[in-house]
Amino acid sequence: MGITITGVTKKFGAYPAVKDINLEIPTGDFVALLGPSGSGKTTLLRLIAGLEGLDTGSIIFNGVDFSFKNVKERKVGFVFQHYALFKHMTIFENVAFGLKVRPRKLRPSRSEIKDKVLELLRLVQLEHLADRYPSQLSGGQRQRIALARALAVEPEVLLLDEPFGALDAKVRQELRHWLREIHRKLNITTVFVTHDQEEALEMADTVVVMNHGKIEQIGSPAEVYERPANAFVYSFLGRVNEFRGAALYNDVAIARDSAVEAVGYIRPHEIGLSRFSNGVGIPAEASHVNAVGSTVRVVLKRLDTEDYFEAELTSGNFRELGPFHKGDILYADFTNIVVFEAITDSEHSKEREKVTVGAFSAFT
Numbered sequence: 190m191g192i193t194i195t196g197v198t199k200k201f202g203a204y205p206a207v208k209d210i211n212l213e214i215p216t217g218d219f220v221a222l223l224g225p226s227g228s229g230k231t232t233l234l235r236l237i238a239g240l241e242g243l244d245t246g247s248i249i250f251n252g253v254d255f256s257f258k259n260v261k262e263r264k265v266g267f268v269f270q271h272y273a274l275f276k277h278m279t280i281f282e283n284v285a286f287g288l289k290v291r292p293r294k295l296r297p298s299r300s301e302i303k304d305k306v307l308e309l310l311r312l313v314q315l316e317h318l319a320d321r322y323p324s325q326l327s328g329g330q331r332q333r334i335a336l337a338r339a340l341a342v343e344p345e346v347l348l349l350d351e352p353f354g355a356l357d358a359k360v361r362q363e364l365r366h367w368l369r370e371i372h373r374k375l376n377i378t379t380v381f382v383t384h385d386q387e388e389a390l391e392m393a394d395t396v397v398v399m400n401h402g403k404i405e406q407i408g409s410p411a412e413v414y415e416r417p418a419n420a421f422v423y424s425f426l427g428r429v430n431e432f433r434g435a436a437l438y439n440d441v442a443i444a445r446d447s448a449v450e451a452v453g454y455i456r457p458h459e460i461g462l463s464r465f466s467n468g469v470g471i472p473a474e475a476s477h478v479n480a481v482g483s484t485v486r487v488v489l490k491r492l493d494t495e496d497y498f499e500a501e502l503t504s505g506n507f508r509e510l511g512p513f514h515k516g517d518i519l520y521a522d523f524t525n526i527v528v529f530e531a532i533t534d535s536e537h538s539k540e541r542e543k544v545t546v547g548a549f550s551a552f553t
């Protein structure tokens with residue numbers, strides 16, 4: 190089922206939780222709604238579900254206007270962060286519930302329901318737990334059952350609101366792979382809400398980055414990460430160093446109005462470190478070295494501006510540099526610094542240019 194969302198706005202009182210949303214979701218797409226707390230992700234998901242009524246705009250499912258149809262009329266399945274399975278029912282009964290409560294004419298026979306439930310329990314790899322009660326399951330197992338239950342009614346759209354949010358990191362990681370695999374098998378149009386960049390970039394076909402009720406960018410994980418539309422997207426998708434000040438680009442001031450600071454952004458892994466000056470490197474003092482795992486994080490202080498920044502090296506690069514310690518002086522190459530130039534309103538900006546090393550040194 191494809192979904193077309195056009196000009197959708199939803200206010201709570203005077204407060205617009207989502208503003209003028211336009212989003213096209215093709216059939217079978219796996220979409221992440223990604224943004225900080227309060228950015229409107231859950232509201233948008235609930236609008237798609239029909240759990241919330243919209244103020245303006247339209248939501249079309251496969252060419253049919255569902256804007257004002259209720260949740261029962263939309264063929265959607267949900268999984269929430271804390272999905273309340275029925276405590277007094279076994280796992281089997283929980284998954285069967287949606288089929289059993291269908292009107293008599295649409296209800297499958299008892300043996301059809303049994304076959305369907307067992308098939309779904311096999312899909313979520315928990316067939317052996319059919320006779321248990323929810324309290325006898327781990328959090329990760331409960332979420333898998335919640336998904337089986339959502340799938341039982343054969344939804345055409347699957348909506349997931351932070352489905353793994355309450356689980357520990359290892360289980361979350363396992364469930365991400367598992368959910369991708371289920372999507373590959375069933376190919377149901379899926380929209381999930383997350384505030385976790387890694388989760389969105391790892392799982393989704395399409396990432397929708399939201400902020401203050403608006404969409405900042407829509408794209409594949411590689412597009413939003415490598416070609417962020419603006420400073421918000423750049424900063425939200427991964428670790429970043431920010432430098433503020435006057436900047437020159439080919440001798441042109443980037444902050445045209447001298448009262449406005451330019452902001453330069455660079456990711457820690459894009460910073461090169463060397464022991465000796467090559468003429469353009471910025472001298473900086475190592476203030477903290479964290480050499481655990483396959484990457485080494487180093488916090489440094491620029492000697493010229495006293496700004497702190499973080500560099501990330503592979504353990505191989507770290508070894509090549511030779512051991513260094515807190516207080517040692519290194520030279521930092523900022524070869525990939527990005528400056529976003531503000532256009533009309535300050536909320537939206539577009540990438541201006543990647544500034545070169547020389548220009549960067551003009552940041553003061």
Ligand SMILES: Nc1ncnc2c1ncn2[C@@H]1O[C@H](COP(=O)(O)OP(=O)(O)OP(=O)(O)O)[C@@H](O)[C@H]1O
Nearest residue numbers: 201205206224225226227228229230231232233384
């Ligand atoms: N029922 C409601 N009544 C009033 N305000 C609401 C309601 N639901 C959401 N809001 C407000 O709308 C804004 C967007 O909320 P929403 O839950 O959609 O954000 P979110 O991005 O999902 O956040 P989180 O990641 O914290 O769940 C917030 O400022 C929130 O306080």
